[in-house]
Amino acid sequence: MRIRVVHETSYTYEQPARGLIQILRLTPRDHDGQYVRKWRIDTSVDGRLTAREDGFGNIVHWFTPDEPAEALAIRVTGEADTDDNAGVVRGAVERLPNLFYLRETDFCVASPELHALAHDAADAAADTLTALHRLMEAVNGAVRFEPGPATAAVPAAKALAAACGNSQDIAHVFIAGARHLDIPARYVAGYRAREDGEAEVEAPHGWAEAYVPDLGWVAFDAVHSLSPSEGYIRLAMGLDYFGAAPIRGSRVGGGTETLDVKLRVEQGKAAVQC
Numbered sequence: 001m002r003i004r005v006v007h008e009t010s011y012t013y014e015q016p017a018r019g020l021i022q023i024l025r026l027t028p029r030d031h032d033g034q035y036v037r038k039w040r041i042d043t044s045v046d047g048r049l050t051a052r053e054d055g056f057g058n059i060v061h062w063f064t065p066d067e068p069a070e071a072l073a074i075r076v077t078g079e080a081d082t083d084d085n086a087g088v089v090r091g092a093v094e095r096l097p098n099l100f101y102l103r104e105t106d107f108c109v110a111s112p113e114l115h116a117l118a119h120d121a122a123d124a125a126a127d128t129l130t131a132l133h134r135l136m137e138a139v140n141g142a143v144r145f146e147p148g149p150a151t152a153a154v155p156a157a158k159a160l161a162a163a164c165g166n167s168q169d170i171a172h173v174f175i176a177g178a179r180h181l182d183i184p185a186r187y188v189a190g191y192r193a194r195e196d197g198e199a200e201v202e203a204p205h206g207w208a209e210a211y212v213p214d215l216g217w218v219a220f221d222a223v224h225s226l227s228p229s230e231g232y233i234r235l236a237m238g239l240d241y242f243g244a245a246p247i248r249g250s251r252v253g254g255g256t257e258t259l260d261v262k263l264r265v266e267q268g269k270a271a272v273q274c
Helices: 098-102 111-124 128-142 156-162 165-182
Strands: 002-027 036-045 047-053 059-065 071-080 185-192 203-211 216-220 232-238 247-252 259-267
Touching: 002 111, 002 185, 002 232, 036 047, 036 059, 036 111, 059 071, 071 232, 111 165, 128 165, 128 203, 128 216, 128 232, 165 185, 165 203, 185 259, 203 232, 216 247
Parallel strands: none
Antiparallel strands: 002 059, 002 071, 002 247, 002 259, 036 071, 047 059, 185 203, 185 232, 203 216
16 A cells, blocks of 8 residues: 655744754654655745654654744655554664563552553453453443644543543553563554545554564554554554654744644555565
8 A cells, every 4th residue: 555644743933042952753664564665844934844763763853943033844754565464573783682561650550450451451361462352342342532733642540540541651551561461562653544545634643562472573553553553653652642643842932833734644556566
């Protein structure tokens, strides 16, 4: 499948903001089943855009404007060809040992209720993969998806108690449950093309990956209760949303900030046959 992405994030400041720094995890890497054809990041103001790699192996750009800015727009345009690997992630850059992804974070702390959900889902499962699929189904049934900005993400226990959340929240619930079962799990940020071919216009999507012995890292999207396949572009991963957030930034001054996000993800007219 060929997936085309146009993603624009616009900031407007009450007063010119100084010392702007934007950290962008907006560039996907090639791996088995994901091949980047072209990808570009543009900004509405002049500045320095430098690329590096973070500790997880994500491509990260740092953007700093040359002068104080009253507004800033960051626009991503790109195309990637994808194959269906049944959610199995192979050939990706791995900088950290699998056991690192058992660490708790503030967003992925499991409450007693989440412990119970994970144990009930995994009870009598014949293997790790079966336990993870049951956990995904349980999370999907327990937490209703409500679209919302990624910046509004809440801890896993709070999302489970509220029985609703955005894709970041639902991924955190799954991750916390998997780690409680001693299964390494991590957060993934990226883009999703709809199965019906219509353009996806929601915010960037979030899902999880968990480590399965003898198989490797496998993706699980508890929002849709499926393992991501050729309809997904994987941008970045981390222990939780903050480690993989597509855009994070800081500034000095500027007063009140207004944020607007426009995203279009669609299947291209030409698909690659492999």
